[in-house]
Every structure is written in C-alpha cells, then in structure tokens.
Amino acid sequence: MTEPLRIILTAHNPAPFDLEVPWRVLLVDNVNDAKMATELLTQPRTDMQFAVTHVESLSEAITRLSMSEFDVVALDLQLPDSIGLDTFLKLHAAMPELPVVIVTEQDEQQMGMAAVANGAQDYVVKNTQTYGEVLVRSLQYAIHRKRAELASNDAVVRAERRFRGLVESAPDAVVIFDAAGRIVLVNSRTEKMFGCSREEIIGESADVLVPERFANYVKSFFNDTGKGTLDTVLEIYAIRKDGSEFPVEMNLRPLETDEGVLVSSAIRDTTERKTAEQRLSEFYAILAHELRTPLASIQGSLDLIEARRIGPEQEKELLAIAGIEARRMLRLINDLLDLKKIEAGETKLNLVPLKAKQIVDKAIDSLRGMAMESQVAVVANVTSDPRLFCDEDRIIQVLTNLLSNAIKYSPADGVVEIAVKPNQTDIKFAVTDAGPGISETDLDKLFQQYNQGTRTSGRFYASTGLGLSIAKKIVEQHGGKIGVETKDGAGSTLWFTLPRKPQVEGIT
Amino acid sequence: MKIQKILLVDDERHVRRIAEISLSMVAQWSVTVAGSGAEALEKAQEIPDLILLDVRMPGMDGITTLRKLRENPATAAIPVILLTASTSEKDLEDASSLAVLGTILKPYSAVTLPDEILALTANL
Numbered sequence: 327m328t329e330p331l332r333i334i335l336t337a338h339n340p341a342p343f344d345l346e347v348p349w350r351v352l353l354v355d356n357v358n359d360a361k362m363a364t365e366l367l368t369q370p371r372t373d374m375q376f377a378v379t380h381v382e383s384l385s386e387a388i389t390r391l392s393m394s395e396f397d398v399v400a401l402d403l404q405l406p407d408s409i410g411l412d413t414f415l416k417l418h419a420a421m422p423e424l425p426v427v428i429v430t431e432q433d434e435q436q437m438g439m440a441a442v443a444n445g446a447q448d449y450v451v452k453n454t455q456t457y458g459e460v461l462v463r464s465l466q467y468a469i470h471r472k473r474a475e476l477a478s479n480d481a482v483v484r485a486e487r488r489f490r491g492l493v494e495s496a497p498d499a500v501v502i503f504d505a506a507g508r509i510v511l512v513n514s515r516t517e518k519m520f521g522c523s524r525e526e527i528i529g530e531s532a533d534v535l536v537p538e539r540f541a542n543y544v545k546s547f548f549n550d551t552g553k554g555t556l557d558t559v560l561e562i563y564a565i566r567k568d569g570s571e572f573p574v575e576m577n578l579r580p581l582e583t584d585e586g587v588l589v590s591s592a593i594r595d596t597t598e599r600k601t602a603e604q605r606l607s608e609f610y611a612i613l614a615h616e617l618r619t620p621l622a623s624i625q626g627s628l629d630l631i632e633a634r635r636i637g638p639e640q641e642k643e644l645l646a647i648a649g650i651e652a653r654r655m656l657r658l659i660n661d662l663l664d665l666k667k668i669e670a671g672e673t674k675l676n677l678v679p680l681k682a683k684q685i686v687d688k689a690i691d692s693l694r695g696m697a698m699e700s701q702v703a704v705v706a707n708v709t710s711d712p713r714l715f716c717d718e719d720r721i722i723q724v725l726t727n728l729l730s731n732a733i734k735y736s737p738a739d740g741v742v743e744i745a746v747k748p749n750q751t752d753i754k755f756a757v758t759d760a761g762p763g764i765s766e767t768d769l770d771k772l773f774q775q776y777n778q779g780t781r782t783s784g785r786f787y788a789s790t791g792l793g794l795s796i797a798k799k800i801v802e803q804h805g806g807k808i809g810v811e812t813k814d815g816a817g818s819t820l821w822f823t824l825p826r827k828p829q830v831e832g833i834t
Numbered sequence: 835m836k837i838q839k840i841l842l843v844d845d846e847r848h849v850r851r852i853a854e855i856s857l858s859m860v861a862q863w864s865v866t867v868a869g870s871g872a873e874a875l876e877k878a879q880e881i882p883d884l885i886l887l888d889v890r891m892p893g894m895d896g897i898t899t900l901r902k903l904r905e906n907p908a909t910a911a912i913p914v915i916l917l918t919a920s921t922s923e924k925d926l927e928d929a930s931s932l933a934v935l936g937t938i939l940k941p942y943s944a945v946t947l948p949d950e951i952l953a954l955t956a957n958l
Contacts, residue, residue, distance in 0.1 A: 626944035762893035
C-alpha cells in the first residue's frame with residue numbers, strides 16, 4: 327500500500343503553487359549584476375511573479391535565509407566573503423532543502439557545472455541576450471524539481487521507516503542477507519535471540535548464526551538467489567554468541583530491491599515447541615507401557631489357564647491376578663479421562679464439611695487389597711481430627727493416588743505412613759514411603775502433566791505421573807498446595823494441604 | 835550344563851508371578867524371585883544357573899544390575915537372559931557388551947517362555 331505523496335519539509339516551508347503569490351527569490355550577487363537581474367525578474371509577466379530580495383555576501387545570505395522563507399536562491403559564486411564552489415557548498419550545507427541556481431560569468435561555467443554536480447539545480451550564464459528568459463525558466467524549474475525530489479525522498483524515508491517498523495515488530499528474528507549471504511540488516515529480536523548487538527553481526531556471513539556443522543548447508547542457499555528455490559524453511563540449530571545452541575525454523579525468501587535480490591529470513595526459536603513435542607512423545611511411550619503391562623498380565627494369566635498345564639490353585643491365583651490387572655487398566659483409563667475433564671474445567675467441586683480421619687480411612691480401605699498383596703503396611707498417623715471443607719470423592723482420589731504410588735515403590739515388608747497435621751489455616755496430609763526416592767532434578771518435574779519424574783536410574787515414574795497430575799489439579803482446585811520431599815535412595819514424602827475454610831466457589 | 839536354579843528378576847509383582855508359574859511347568863527348575871536390582875544382587879550370591887533379568891526397573895535398572903553382576907568375580911560368570919520391551923540399539927549394544935545369553939522381548943508368551951529359555955540355554 328502506498329500513501330499519496332505529501333510534501334513535508336521540516337526546515338523549509340515553501341509557498342503553495344499559486345500564480346497570484348510571487349515566488350520569493352534571494353539573489354546573492356554584486357550590486358550591478360543584481361540590479362540587472364532584479365529588473366529582468368520583476369518585469370510584469372502573465373505566468374508568474376517574483377519577489378526579489380538582494381544581498382551581496384554569503385554571510386548576509388545565510389542570515390537572511392534563517393530569518394525568512396524563500397522559494398529559491400540565485401547565487402553568484404564570487405562573493406566578497408567566499409569564492410568558488412565553496413560558496414555553494416556552504417550555503418547548501420546550511421539549507422540543504424532550498425533549491426539553488428548558480429548565476430555565473432561566461433568563463434566560469436566549469437564552476438557552475440561543479441556546483442550542479444554537488445546539488446545545485448542549475449547554472450545560468452550572466453550577461454547574455456537571453457539571461458532574463460533563461461533565468462526565469464531556470465528558477466521555475468529549480469523550484470519544481472527540488473520539491474519533487476524532496477517529496478520522493480520523503481516517501482522513500484517514510485517507506486523505509488515503515489519497513490523497519492515492520493521488521494522490528496516481527497515476532498521472529500528477522501535477518502536480511504545480501505545475495506552473497508552477508509548480513510545487512512537485523513531486528514532487535516535477533517540481538518536478543520543470538521545474544522549479540524547488531525553492530526557485531528552486520529557484515530558477517532550467514533554462517534555465524536549457525537553451528538559449524540550447518541555452515542555449508544546454510545551457505546548453499548545463497549548461490550541461487552531469486553531462482554525460486556529460495557523459498558524454503560530450514561529446520562536447523564542456531565548458535566548464540568556464547569556458543570550455546572538452540573533449535574530454529576529458518577524461513578528463507580528472496581527479497582526484490584533496487585539494489586538487487588536480497589534474502590530475508592525469519593528465524594523462530596523452536597525450543598519450547600520441541601520440548602512440548604518431546605514431552606508428549608514421552609507421555610505416549612509411558613502410557614503405552616502402562617496400558618501394556620496390565621494387559622500382558624491378563625493375557626499371560628489367561629494363556630496359562632487355557633494351556634491346562636497348571637494346578638487348580640494356580641489357576642485360581644491367575645484369575646485373581648487377571649481381575650486385579652483389568653481393574654488397574656480401567657483405573658488408568660479413568661485417570662486419563664479425569665485429567666481431560668479437570669483440564670477442560672468440566673468438574674465442579676462438591677464441598678462439604680468432613681472429618682480428616684474419615685477421608686483417610688476410606689482411602690486406606692480402598693487400597694487394602696493392593697497393600698496386602700504388596701506386603702506393605704499402611705499406617706495412619708492422625709493425632710487430632712480436624713474438620714475441613716472438601717469434595718470427599720476428589721480428596722479420596724488424591725489420597726488414593728499418593729498412597730498407591732507409595733505402596734508401589736515400597737519394598738516388601740515396607741511401611742507407608744499417612745500423617746495428618748492441622749496448622750493454623752490449613753491441614754497438611756503427608757504420605758511417606760521407603761522407596762528408592764526421587765532424584766533431585768526430577769523433583770520439579772514431578773507434578774507436571776505429561777512429564778513424569780524419573781526414579782533414580784532413569785525409570786519413569788510410570789502410571790503415577792498421571793495420578794500426580796490429577797492430584798495436583800484437584801488440590802489446587804481446592805485452594806491447596808502439593809509438593810514432595812525426598813532423600814535420594816531413602817524414600818519420599820508426598821504432601822498436600824487443604825484450607826480449613828473453603829476458598830473456592832461452588833459450595834453446595 | 836543342566837539348568838536347575840533360576841533367579842527371576844522383575845519389578846512388576848504380577849508379571850513376575852505369572853513368569854514364576856510359567857517356569858514351574860518345567861519340573862526340574864527351581865525358581866527364586868527378586869523385585870529389584872538390589873534384591874537380585876543379593877540373591878545372586880547363591881549362584882543360580884541362570885538369571886532372567888528385567889531391564890526396565892525403578893531404582894537400579896537391569897543394565898546397571900547386570901554390570902554389577904559382571905564386576906563381582908563371584909557372579910561374573912552367571913548366564914543372564916534379559917527381558918526387555920525395548921529394541922533400541924542402545925539397549926542391545928549395552929547387552930552385547932555385557933555378554934548376555936540372549937534377550938526375550940516383552941510381552942512374551944507365558945506359555946512358551948520355558949521353551950524360549952530352553953532354546954537360549956541349549957548350548958550351555
């Protein structure tokens with residue numbers, strides 16, 4: 327989109343093109359020549375009028391120009407205080423936007439031409455038959471030409487400012503390369519992403535942005551700019567000034583400009599996306615394993631029974647195992663659906679006043695079978711029995727998750743303790759096991775959904791990952807907190823708090 | 835060498851129990867079980883004729899357990915079969931460098947497990 331051209335002059339404010347208004351000419355020349363020129367310019371004319379102001383020296387000219395507006399300057403280069411091309415250069419430096427026509431003697435035409443080469447609009451030779459006519463036309467053109475030039479400069483400046491604004495506001499790092507792959511322009515996002523200032527990388531080759539192993543690959547895209555093949559997304563690693571690497575998507579496109587074809591690239595840091603993808607794929611791997619484990623037990627049990635090579639006692643045991651494992655699978659699938667529901671905000675809490683011991687007993691009861699079979703004792707340590715508001719089913723689910731997790735990771739003959747400790751404003755529930763503990767680095771990740779902590783050797787936390795994610799969401803929905811304390815190799819305590827007074831809406 | 839004493843290592847209680855029942859179909863085998871790498875190292879001191887070792891276990895995993903078995907001169911020579919759901923190159927590499935008898939992929943059939951073990955131990 328292009329805006330209509332508007333003439334905006336900051337230092338110089340010209341009169342509009344109006345034939346009724348005379349054009350203001352500053353004539354800088356000796357008295358004699360000025361007199362003649364003034365006569366010629368101020369003759370009555372039908373096409374335009376000139377108002378002439380005369381000064382004799384450069385210093386006077388500059389003073390006058392700073393005081394009042396002029397549309398054009400007619401300048402002799404040989405003045406009492408300045409001689410030659412220098413005269414023009416000084417005046418032009420002072421008022422770069424003001425059109426200047428050089429008036430010169432016959433033998434000084436070279437200097438007139440030099441002035442034009444340096445930015446004067448024209449030169450006119452004095453003391454000829456046609457001086458007046460030529461001067462009028464020259465001044466007229468000078469004004470028009472200068473205004474058109476300024477207008478187009480202004481449009482270019484504004485277009486460039488707009489372009490830079492676009493580049494700066496881009497969400498990606500934007501790097502513009504020349505056809506040879508040298509960096510010519512970057513935005514501030516680039517500086518941030520690569521940890522360097524633009525001065526440091528402008529002029530450098532594209533391969534400073536990538537690790538050495540990608541250097542040739544990236545360079546290869548700068549050999550055929552503008553041939554259509556350069557419209558591509560590279561999935562590579564980039565490198566910061568400090569040498570650290572990060573995954574990026576680098577989008578390369580040809581950019582047509584007056585200076586030839588450049589290459590624009592939008593670089594997006596994909597670290598977060600990659601991590602999320604990694605997390606999700608780990609989650610699926612765990613989920614598959616967790617579904618397959620009970621299924622393998624069910625199938626193994628049924629196969630052995632069907633093969634009829636074992637005794638009736640063992641058959642009975644295998645049927646029991648198949649039943650327990652089927653329920654385990656069902657629980658896992660329910661957990662999965664619960665998590666989705668809680669996430670989607672489809673669950674409302676049914677807050678009722680309850681005694682802590684009552685909830686704990688119910689949770690322990692529901693896991694009696696698992697504990698017995700695992701030869702793990704579950705001990706409740708409830709010294710006082712505070713009352714609290716909570717959704718009974720949900721909090722039992724939290725406790726069940728924490729307890730089954732603790733039982734699962736306890737050695738045979740181990741003890742799992744559940745303690746209830748009332749504080750001033752909340753009640754703390756803590757489940758302690760004597761399992762292998764959780765490694766320090768995995769503690770933070772423990773409650774993150776799809777990101778199960780690992781037990782010390784890299785084994786995933788398995789199905790408890792889901793259970794803990796659900797527990798966290800339920801506890802937070804109640805306005806409580808959840809956490810873990812662990813000694814590597816010496817068991818863990820998973821705890822949560824519930825406020826004594828309900829802190830959420832939805833009390834029924 | 836005739837296999838008599840087998841040590842079965844798996845952290846999943848039911849998976850372990852089903853395998854134990856499966857192995858009991860071979861009358862001359864006597865099976866002891868362990869639920870973790872640490873327990874396996876302890877019970878390996880009795881020098882079984884064969885160890886069936888699960889790879890994916892919490893705490894000390896199967897590969898670490900195997901490495902420790904090999905480091906100890908008393909248990910270094912015990913034949914080991916790995917039980918693993920993984921077919922990753924890394925795991926197989928680890929296994930081959932630690933001189934295992936073979937690998938049985940999980941989920942295995944509880945009915946044919948004894949035959950698979952017999953096949954892998956035929957040349958002992």
